[in-house]
Amino acid sequence: MNVLGLETSCDETAAGVVSEGRMLSNVIRTQVAIHAEFGGVVPELASRAHIRNVQPVVEAALAQAQMASSDLDGIAVTAGPGLAGGLLVGLSTAKGLAMALGIPLIGVNHMEGHLMSPFLMPEGGEGMQFPFIALLVSGGHTMLVQAHAFGRYEIMGQTRDDAVGEAFDKGARMMALPYPGGPSIAALAEGGDRGAYVFPRALMTRRDGLDFSYSGVKTSLRQFLRRHEVGTEDARRPDIAASYQEALVEALVNKSLKACHESGHRRLMVAGGVGANRRLREMLSERAGKVGIQVYFPPLDLCTDNGAMIAYAGARRLERGERSGWDLNADPRWGLTALSYKERAREAKNS
Numbered sequence: 001m002n003v004l005g006l007e008t009s010c011d012e013t014a015a016g017v018v019s020e021g022r023m024l025s026n027v028i029r030t031q032v033a034i035h036a037e038f039g040g041v042v043p044e045l046a047s048r049a050h051i052r053n054v055q056p057v058v059e060a061a062l063a064q065a066q067m068a069s070s071d072l073d074g075i076a077v078t079a080g081p082g083l084a085g086g087l088l089v090g091l092s093t094a095k096g097l098a099m100a101l102g103i104p105l106i107g108v109n110h111m112e113g114h115l116m117s118p119f120l121m122p123e124g125g126e127g128m129q130f131p132f133i134a135l136l137v138s139g140g141h142t143m144l145v146q147a148h149a150f151g152r153y154e155i156m157g158q159t160r161d162d163a164v165g166e167a168f169d170k171g172a173r174m175m176a177l178p179y180p181g182g183p184s185i186a187a188l189a190e191g192g193d194r195g196a197y198v199f200p201r202a203l204m205t206r207r208d209g210l211d212f213s214y215s216g217v218k219t220s221l222r223q224f225l226r227r228h229e230v231g232t233e234d235a236r237r238p239d240i241a242a243s244y245q246e247a248l249v250e251a252l253v254n255k256s257l258k259a260c261h262e263s264g265h266r267r268l269m270v271a272g273g274v275g276a277n278r279r280l281r282e283m284l285s286e287r288a289g290k291v292g293i294q295v296y297f298p299p300l301d302l303c304t305d306n307g308a309m310i311a312y313a314g315a316r317r318l319e320r321g322e323r324s325g326w327d328l329n330a331d332p333r334w335g336l337t338a339l340s341y342k343e344r345a346r347e348a349k350n351s
Contacts, residue, residue: 001319002067003074004058004097005311008090009082009110010140011041013053015061016308017072018315023120025064026301026308029053036179040169041139047085054093061307072103076314079107079324080334081140087330095326106314107324111136111336113309114271115147116316117298120308128296133265135256137280138272139165139180142212142252144259145336150316153337156259157210160203164248165274167214171221171244176232185241186277192242194279197224199247201254210255210262217247249280253287260293269296275303 007014011034016026031049035041062069077094080087091107098105114136118128133156134145142165143158162170165182172181177188199220202213221244230236252274260268268288274280281297288295302309 001073001315002071003076003311003315003318004061004072005076005108005113005307005309005314006054006058006090006094007078007110007113007305007307007310008050008054008086009078009080010086010305011035011046011049012305013050013057014305014307015054015057016306016311017061017065017067018120018308018311019065021119021312021315023308023312024067025061026306027057027060027064028301028304028306029057032180039173039179041083043083043085046083047089050086050089054089057307058093058097069097069101072101074098074104074106074314074318075101076106076108076310076318078110078113078310079328080110080331082110082330082332084330084332087332091328091330095328099326104318104323105326105328106317106322107328108310108313108317109334109336110305110310111141111143111145112153113313115145115153115269116313117271117302117306117309118269118296120302120312121296121298127294128267128269131265132267132269133256133259133263135252135268135270135275136272137164137252137270137274139163139169141272142214143336144210144255146259146263146265155337156263157212157255159212159214161213161215162218164212164214164252165272167218167248168274170218174222174225175230175237175241182274182277185245186279188238189242189245189279190238192238192240194242194246196236196239197243199224199244201247201251204251204254210259212251212255214248217244245277245279249277249283252280253284256284257287257291257293260288266292267294267296269298271298271303273304276300
């Protein structure tokens, strides 16, 4: 089955083609330069950029896969969660293509796409299989998911306030570092002492379960910078960045290993933009290896939002006979464990 996947939920316009479970193309056009001066994603600007980029990106994905549009058997598209304007651009494009080509359309949950990303790795077919624990970390999400089987997911823990990616971005802004904040803090931290300062790790006791909280560590960083009058040329900045990053990452590692212990699963995958963080990969690999847990980190182009993961998830749903109607709409708050689009539409019709 040849499936084209479209992803426009935030600030990447992406398309990819999957055939028989293999990734044939993965084209991503980022909008970092557009949003950098604002220190974060501006929804209206993101939507306009998606409109400009979506057709060239689709054409590039087909060319990279060495396919014509007539070779496609289905179109998959992110229907949520995400920014409403961006989602609507992808949905309109996907509907137009599917209708013109006379092929089925399927709406995909963005987070399910991330869950499928390790299956697109060259070694994914052999080592990666259900069940497993997933750490989904990005600018908008921080959650631990127990993936029992395809389409059967259980959220074990999630952030109670800010996502870890947001904590990176806002921390970088406090330190006058460029957007996006994650790579900026990581780069500055490379030359720093991660034990120089201690920033809080919230919700780390046994009774706190597997939830995360990052609002307190952001406040702690702001107070530290003000109290010590840290300027842009301060020699302590690398140590501050390294210590702050350590606090953010350590919470992710501790909770992830705790989730594996509680569930009994020995496979752990990490996905989302923060999954590209080098310190997270180092710490998690080291500590997981000591307790016999296999960690799967997708390559960097599969950590960020991409169309290939949407194509893969969509292909699996299409193979199960699922289809979305032409009334498929954007759902900015579509939860991972919520009913599928088809089931929600049926419930709405019967109510």
